[in-house]
Amino acid sequence: MTRLALLGSPVNGALSPVLHRAAYKAMGLPWTYHAIECPPQDLPHFLGTLDGGWRGFSLTMPLKRTVVPLLDETSETVTRIGAANTIVVTASGRLLGENTDLYGVMQALREANVTTATTVTVLGAGATACTALAVGRELGCDQAVVIARDTRRASSLLGPTAERIGxxxxxxxxxxVDHHLAVDLVVSALPPHAADALAPLWKPGTGTLMDVVYRPWPSRFAHAAQGAGRRVVGGLPMLVHQAAQQVALQTGRSPAPVTEMLLAGQSEIREVA
Known part of the structure; x- marks a missing residue:
């Protein structure tokens, strides 16, 4: 049986299994996909003991950076961002790393008619923040502000990371924070509720907020941004598009059934709410 999985910690309540299973069903593939709790210290052993039934993995926090040196081959996007969220397992057992988060965010923004941004603020300093910085560069920004609760941790984004992203x-x-919300694009790369306390800081204006949260939705931060006149893009479109790209890479069939995946995700969020 062909198996795939989401690896990370924590993975309880993750939406990826719903999206991937919906894709396989629409494609007529009898494949399985599960969420597996895997802290960083267990990842080398797990990947080193795979059998021939595995086709690939999705990676969530805190594994997106940890996995990179464990891969046999990485894409240009992984090298540039320094993080991978996708593994394709070849027939010979090689582990190929890709980052579909960048594609997912860009597709979600394009659907919202966001095609340029010369001023960008990123909230957070993890692997998703690296993706957000690459998104800013793709949209035409050459200098971005990163707001971090731990500025020492954020300093890891300087030097080689910034140079690779350009x-x-x-x-x-x-x-x-309140001095850096009046920009073309704000990307909140924070976990659910982490930006709630910042909601009152929005002032009337224009621009776009991309909030990677998809549950609960809208987040307090996104609701306040919309009330202040911002265009708001949520985490679900991003998640669906990055998962669809994973499906295409892991099945070798393109395009993936994006509509079916989106409907499955929406249904799951409604049921949980």
Whole structure:
């Protein structure tokens, strides 16, 4: 039996299994996909003991950076961002790494008619923040502000990471958020509820908020941004598009059934709510 899985910690309640299973059903593939709890220290052993039934994996936090040196081959996007969210397992057992998060965010923004951004603020300093910085570069931004609760952790984005992405990064402390929301694009790369306290800081204006949260939706931060006149793009379209790209890579069949995946995700979110 052909098996795939989501790896990460925590993975309880993750939407990826719903999306991938919907894709396989629409494609007539009798494949299985499950969420597997896998902390970083267990990843090398897990990947080193795979049998021939595995076709690929999705990776969520905190594995997107940890996995990179464990891969046999990585794409240009993985090298540039320094993080992988996708593994394709070849017939010979080689592990090929890809990052479909960048594709997912870009597709979600295009659907919202966001095609340029010369001023960008990113909230957060993890692997998703690296993707957000690459998105900013793709949209025409050459200097971005990163707002971090831990500025020492955020300093890891400087140097080689910034050079690979091709963007200048300015790190600001959490207390500086309200001075950096009046930009073309704000990307909240924070987990659910982490930006709730920032909601009152929005002032009337234009621009776009991309919030990677998809549940609960809208987040308090996104609701306040919309009330202040911002275009808001949620995490579900991003998640669906990145998962669809994973499906295409892992099945070798393109395009993936995006509509069926989106409907399955929407249905799951409604049921849980």
């Amino acid at each position: 963007i200048k990064i300015i790190i600001k402390p959490w207390t500086a």
